[in-house]
Amino acid sequence: MTNVDASKPVPVPLPEAAPIAAAGTRIAAWRLLLRSPVTVASAVVLLVLVLVAVVAAPLVAAGVNHTDVLHALQGPSGKHWFGTDDLGRDILVRTVGAAQVSLTVAVVSVAFALIVGTAAGVLAGYLGGWVDTVIMRIADVMFAFPVLLLALAIVAILQPGMVTTILAIGVVYTPIFARVARASTLAVRVEPYVEVSRTMGTPTWAILVRHVLPGISGPVLVQTSLSLAFAILSEAALSFLGLGIQPPQPSWGGMLFTAQGFLGLAWWMSVFPGAAIFVSVLAFNLLGDGLRDVLDPRQRTVLEARTRR
Amino acid sequence: MADARVAGGPGDVAPPARRRQAHPLVRFLLHRLGSSLVVLLGVMVVVFVLIHLVPGDPVRIALGTRYTKESYDALRAANGLDRPLWLQFVTYIGHALSGDLGTSFRDGEPVTMTLLGRLPATASLALVGIVIALAIAVPAGIWSALHQGRASDAVVRALSQLGVSVPDFWVGMLLITVFSSLLRLLPSSGYVPITEDPVEWLRRVILPGTTVGVVAAAIMTRYIRAAVLDVADLGHVRTARSKGLAPRVVVLRHIVRNALIPMLTITGIQLATILGGVIVVEVVFAWPGLGLLVYSAVAARDYALIQGAVLLIAALFLLINFLVDVLYAVADPRIRLA
Amino acid sequence: MTAPDLVLAVDGLTVGIGRTGIVQGVSLAAHRGQTLGIVGESGSGKSMTVLAATGLLDAPGAVVGGSSRFTDGGREPAQLVGAPPRLLRSVHGGGIGFVFQDPGTSLNPVLTIDRQLTESIEAHLGMTRRAATRRALELLEAVGIPDPEARLGGYPHQLSGGQRQRVMIAIALSCDPALLIADEPTTALDVTTQAQIIDLVQALQRDRGTAVVWISHDLGVIGRVADDVLVLRSGREVEHAPVDELFQQPQDPYTRRLLAARPRIRPVDELPEPAPATGEPVLRVQGLDVRFPVQTAAGRTVVHAVDDVSFEVRRGRTLGIVGESGSGKSTIARALTGLVRPDAGTATLGGADLFARHGRVPRSLRRRIAMVFQDPFASLNARSRIGTSIGEALPGLGRTSGGRRRVEELLDLVGLDPAYASRFPHELSGGQRQRVSIARALALEPELMILDEATASLDVSIQATVLDLLARLQRELGLTYLFIAHDLAIVQQMSHDVLVLQRGRTVEHRPAVELFAAPREQYTRDLLAAVPPERPAALTGH
Secondary structure, eight states: OOOTTSSSOOOOOOOOOOOOOOOOHHHHHHHHHHHHHHHHHHHHHHHHHHHHHIHHHHGGGGOOOOOOOOGOOOOOSSTTTBBBBTEEEEEEEHHHHHHHHHHHHHHHHHHHHHHHHHHHHHHHHHOOHHHHHHHHHHHHHHHSSSSSHHHHHHHHSSOOOOOHHHHHHHHHHHHHHHHHHHHHHHHHHHHHHHHHHHHHOHHHHHHHIIIIIIHHHHHOOOHHHHHHHHHHHHHHHHHHHTSSSSSSSHHHHHHHHHHHGOOOOOHHHHHHHHHHHHHHHHHHHHHHHHHHHHHHHHHHHHEEEEEEE | OEEEESSSOOSSEEEEEESSSOHHHHHHHHHHHHHHHHHHHHHHHHHHHHHHSSSOOHHHHHHGOOOOOHEEEEHHHHHTTSSSSSHHHHHHHHHHHHTTBBBBBTTOBBHHHHHHHHHHHHHHHHHHHHHHHHHHHHHHHHHHHHHSSHHHHHHHHHHHHHHHHHHHHHHHHHIIIIIIIIIIOOOOSSSOTTTTOOHHHHHHHHHHHHHHHHHHHHHHHHHHHHHHHHHSSSSSHHHHHTTTTOOOIIIIIIIIIHHHHHHHHHHHHHHHHHHHTHHHHHHHTTTHHHHHHHHHHHHOHHHHHHHHHHHHHHHHHHHHHHHHHHHHHOOOOOHHHH | OGGGGGEEEEEEEEEEEEEEEEEEEEEEEEETTTTEEEETTTTTHHHHHHHHHTTHHHHHEEEEEEEEEOOOTTTTEEEOOOOOHHHHHHTTTTTEEEEEEHHHHHSSSSEEEEHHHHHHHHHHHHHHHHHHHHHHHHHHHHHHHHSSSHHHHHHHGGGGHHHHHHHHHHHHHHOOOOOEESSSSSSSSSSHHHHHHHHHHHHHHHTOOEEEEESSSOOHHHHHHEEEEEEETTTTEEEEEEEEHHHHHSSHHHHHHHHSSSSSOGGGGGSOOOOOSOOOOOEEEEEEEEEEEEETTTTTEEEEEEEEEEEEEEETTTEEEETTTSSSSHHEEEETTSSSOOOOOEEEEEEEEOSSSSSSSOOOHHHHHHEEHHHHHHHSSSTHHHHHHHHTSSSSTTTTTHHHHHHHHHHHHHTTGGGGGOGGHHHHHHHHHHHHHHHHHHHHHSEEEESSTTTTTSSSHHHHHHHHHHHHOOOOOOEEEEEEEHHHHHHHOSEEEEEEEEEEEEEEEEEEEHHHHHHSSSHHHHHHHOOOSSOOOHHHOO
């Protein structure tokens, strides 16, 4: 039987006694989020990372390229906690300085992808028809290019540098947001509360602002957190290839590129910048997972069941 | 009361047989093939436009210090850049479809031949990578889903979370540090075709293959775990348990078997992702595949070669996705026998 | 009833999750050849009780207490509560067969029907695959699957919902179990299919002497199948009696309330005199035709959802549209409210064209029709306060004090505390939310209200109060309703005129009194005959 008539009564378990709840769902969601130690820990790590980038990085900015060839390739010590590189530059200072660059690239590029992609996805999902076809075909085409390859191609056209890196990563991540936003919009669009609004003649913009955008905020927020993680990885990869952030500006990927020539000689040159990338990416990933647990209804019931026990 | 045993009431109809239409499997595949071709055309447009977005004259930039009037004109003519734009586009599409991807700006070699020469190295790396990834992810993902919430699940999830977050080139560097520099067990770079010396091929592919495979395994474990959990929630699993079947039968026949279809999809996507993503790993291990080629082409501003490589990799991505669709349709009776 | 007939004896069964007791000391017994009906509203713990008693409960963290003894033929009784998995596996499928609610998901989509039948035969009866297939074929014949040999190699998606449920019954009975557990086996089916499944199970039970435990929320179904009835509420036994006693002399007030709230087809002489056909037509629909493409796993197909349907609704009256799933009844509502585009036909509301071809239908016209949907959970935005949701129907007034006053008036009108305006939907029960949806519809001051299965997902006692509210509002405010439902009894209760719809076409369209007294068409008669009778089968002598 083709499922045309959705009116078939679906027996929904209805607890007729109204549940006692003091506040709205948003507050409840935040509470659940705070109950997961992993999520809280990753949020704290990210907070520290932001503080390092905003407060500490400017303080050390002057010293990131301070060379001291006499003390080159020294292991971690009381003076140089993370050791020094082949030019005697302090790895700790450079790792801290690069945090600002990496976070800026990640945040700005993901913000670009978030705004452009979400807008395109919501329009495609809500309007449907040819708008949907055109937008999603473009997204399909962009998806056919592997992330790094498309970023490389963009860098090949423009001059490598921070702005190009941001643009490349932003463009590459846009279709992901378009897909996420479209899928959630399609789901929200057929929710009876949206259909009621449509039958009441509420203007489209009001429906989008009042119902659709809040309705898709969960998945989009989750995607934002995960994309920040991948953007840091992409920037590191581009910089590693020498096509992202250009020297003398320090970057984690660029530091790893330098370290490549000293793999057996100076393990600290590759371990510390690599660990910096790893910890930031991990924190964004874990935060994204924590958000998903709370904002994805199906997994949320699992979490609630767990916390209630 | 006897007629109660014959099924079929006024509203209770089995899905109707469709008349005068192609077999649903054929229609499904034609539909998928059609959209793949549309996307391929879009990819070609993007790749074509790429070279025209370069500020300034790409040929001039590519030639750099080797610039002479003759070499400039010859290169422009060889790549058809002296003709009107629309004509260039039509010829580009025509040539590309017949396998001619132009002439390298650097060495004047046909791009297609250069690319094909590099393909075996990348293919062997990608295949070794996906095999390692499957060997880790399939058992880990299924185990962790079937032990949801237990300690072993937590360990698998934590490890996969670490694997997803680690930069692949860093893993490669650490592997080189440990296995080449410190232990001196395996070579850190270079490629030998399997046809020449299988043992040496294996020795050289282990480290880059592991780098690719470990990162892919982390992602695939998460998807496979989710796929198995999705199936385990379905009503037919409860039916299977209500039949009193052995747990092994319930797991293998009613959970894992149903989860094979999404597993197939993620394997295809992951293989395609590896093909496009090996650039950094190839650079780290000096592995002479497509990735290293693209890398040197970008550095050398060899736009014809970049164009060709990007198109080839995107086309491979589409091809793998289409093949996954075919397998998917054949594996799922709901599509095969709709 | 003698002791040797006792198949399942449950005593003082409890199920707890954490500190909450879901089932609190339920006792029951199932006897050979007899059917025990368990009835209760949602949250009564009826499924939980039976799954726990048979050792099939898999809710994480659930703790089961009490006793459940199962006797298979002449063997020693087995204690199922706390039994080792090995013992439970030999009982499940072998001694106890199960049929679940949703035939759409109960069968494995990637295994053949043959494999799904033979696997339990092989496991419990030790037959070879070939012998098991022969038995599977006999079973498919026994449950009335047409062309069983061809079906054996097929897959579940090639069967209709009713056929899938027949296959489930074949699986459940494949090893001649002493006990059959039927957990809401007909709830997901249309009423005519439901009647066939009931007849099938009863016939098979007569042949084989199986004990049956039939769980349902529907007293009509229970009255039709059960010999004994157990009424549950919040995990406790309310009443346990032979079916005729329960229906004739219910002891507990809750049982009496349930019986009274149950929608039932009334005999003609109980109906009020039909109101004279006065009042000008508010809505006039001519030749409505809707087709739409449906995306299935294998591609698109076009479905002719509504095929040349015409009707009119007069002011202050109710037109009931009744049909089974796939009849197109909801599509009519969606076409009238602009949610789907009709392919042909005209519709006028007080003379204004609802299907304007050129240009869009003006907002002011849209607002003259209000719609109430089925699902009280999804009809309200979980992020908005009740007052905001209702206020959306009052543009320009929403946030003013006038708007707030109006929202409070509306809440009062639908029988809710005006203070609910500042609450969120999740703080309300299903019935309360549906009242909010009605208040929001009233805020438009519509000329026509479309109620699309507006009470279908509510428990019967709540459904009755919402139907009363709708009737009161119609009397007091002179509202005009288009009342869409699958349940003939509530359509009869609510409607002045009735339109019977089958696969997009009008079967019969007449005043309710005439239609229920003397249905002209066979399909209408089938529908009416399939409705479980008001009194249990045991009393009417069938």
